[in-house]
Structures are given as C-alpha cells and as structure tokens.
Amino acid sequence: MLLEIEGLTKEYTRGGKTFPAVERAELSVGRGDFVSIIGRSGSGKSTLLNMIAGFLPPTSGSIKLEGADLYALKDKEISALRNARLGYIPQGAGALSNLTVFDNIRLPYFLSRRQGDASGRASFLLDEVGISPLAGMLPSQLSGGELRRVLIARALMNEPDILIADEPTSDLDIETTGEIMELLARINKNGTTVLLVTHELDTLKFGNRVLTMAAGRLTEE
Numbered sequence: 001m002l003l004e005i006e007g008l009t010k011e012y013t014r015g016g017k018t019f020p021a022v023e024r025a026e027l028s029v030g031r032g033d034f035v036s037i038i039g040r041s042g043s044g045k046s047t048l049l050n051m052i053a054g055f056l057p058p059t060s061g062s063i064k065l066e067g068a069d070l071y072a073l074k075d076k077e078i079s080a081l082r083n084a085r086l087g088y089i090p091q092g093a094g095a096l097s098n099l100t101v102f103d104n105i106r107l108p109y110f111l112s113r114r115q116g117d118a119s120g121r122a123s124f125l126l127d128e129v130g131i132s133p134l135a136g137m138l139p140s141q142l143s144g145g146e147l148r149r150v151l152i153a154r155a156l157m158n159e160p161d162i163l164i165a166d167e168p169t170s171d172l173d174i175e176t177t178g179e180i181m182e183l184l185a186r187i188n189k190n191g192t193t194v195l196l197v198t199h200e201l202d203t204l205k206f207g208n209r210v211l212t213m214a215a216g217r218l219t220e221e
C-alpha cells in the first residue's frame with residue numbers, strides 16, 4: 001500500500017479543554033487512486049493533511065508511506081522524504097513572490113536533488129499545466145487560476161508518489177475550478193496518486209474514492 005493511516009488522532013488544547021481535531025482516522029491509499037475528502041470548515045481536514053504531509057506530529061496513530069512509519073523518522077528525514085516523495089499544494093497563495101514562475105517550479109529540485117535536468121523538467125511541467133508563456137513572470141502578475149497551476153507544477157517537480165492538495169479550488173470561479181480539476185484528473189490518469197481535500201461537492205466527480213470528514217471522524221462512502 002502506498003499510504004496507510006491507522007488510528008490517527010490529533011488532539012488540541014484550547015481554553016483548558018482538550019479535543020480531537022482528528023479522531024482515529026483510518027485510510028489506505030493505493031497507487032493510482034484519486035481520493036477526495038470532503039467536509040465542512042473546521043471538521044479537521046487541514047489537520048489531517050498536515051499530518052500526512054509531515055508538518056504536524058499526531059497525538060497517536062501512524063502514517064506509513066510504503067511501509068515506512070513517517071513519524072518514526074527524524075525531522076530532517078521527514079523533510080527530505082516530503083521533498084522527494086510528496087507533492088504538496090498548499091491552500092491559498094504559497095508561491096515565493098520574489099522568484100519567477102520558472103524558478104518557483106524548479107525550487108523543490110534544488111532543495112534536495114542535484115542530478116538530472118531541472119530546467120528541462122520545469123519546462124515540461126510548464127507546458128503540462130498550460131502556462132509556458134508565463135515562465136518569466138512573477139507570482140504577483142498572475143491570476144488565481146494561473147497561480148494554482150504554478151503550485152501544481154511545483155508540487156510535481158520531484159515526481160512525487162502522491163500529490164496532496166488542500167482545497168486547491170476554494171478561491172476560484174466555477175469555470176477555473178473545472179479547468180484545475182480536469183488538470184488534476186489528467187495528472188492522475190498519467191500515474192500520479194492524488195489526495196484532495198475539498199468542501200465543494202462539484203469536485204468529487206473527478207476522483208474515484210470519496211471520504212467524508214465530520215467533527216474529526218473520517219468515513220468512506
């Protein structure tokens with residue numbers, strides 16, 4: 001199994017009270033899956049994704065990537081593994097404002113790997129996500145949909161095993177949302193596993209599995 005989540009719990013303490021933002025979540029994701037997780041604001045979706053992406057240690061439970069327990073690793077090893085094997089598309093903006101589109105896309109490559117043709121791969125990805133003419137622009141010169149494409153290309157730079165997207169269309173209009181979702185579906189068809197968090201029902205049809213998050217509990221339809 002590519003990704004195996006067992007008994008995953010994250011508790012927060014606020015105002016002297018401890019509560020589970022994610023409670024005993026179970027999820028197995030195989031290669032080639034396109035998994036959508038839908039839930040209302042505050043249901044625990046970002047908390048779950050942040051744990052999967054290696055940013056947030058769980059209170060209990062485990063996350064295994066091809067059998068290797070993520071949080072048994074040291075922080076540095078988690079960062080290296082994230083950079084090499086997980087493509088993370090953050091919510092909202094997320095591109096570095098002083099770098100061009102091209103350099104934003106190449107960035108993950110220079111954070112760890114030093115072999116191969118980074119520029120060639122970045123050019124290929126620019127074309128793949130349909131923004132080749134924008135290579136030399138700065139993020140501030142792009143529309144929301146174009147910026148989203150930059151973040152998708154950047155997440156694909158190191159050929160990740162799994163692409164993780166946190167509400168990638170929440171700030172986009174209906175038409176642009178459709179285009180971005182079709183792009184994600186095509187990337188999935190080409191072999192990349194996708195894990196998407198959303199609160200929009202319309203985006204569910206693009207995946208092959210749907211789970212619901214409600215008050216920290218994850219259930220499959």
Ligand SMILES: Nc1ncnc2c1ncn2[C@@H]1O[C@H](COP(=O)(O)OP(=O)(O)OP(=O)(O)O)[C@@H](O)[C@H]1O
Nearest residue numbers: 012013014021039040041042043044045046047048
């Ligand atoms: N650092 C924190 N400390 C305490 N409580 C937190 C913290 N982060 C999130 N929470 C709470 O945990 C719950 C789950 O939050 P989370 O952000 O995971 O939900 P979400 O489903 O992603 O919401 P949204 O769609 O609005 O981003 C919420 O009640 C939230 O207020």
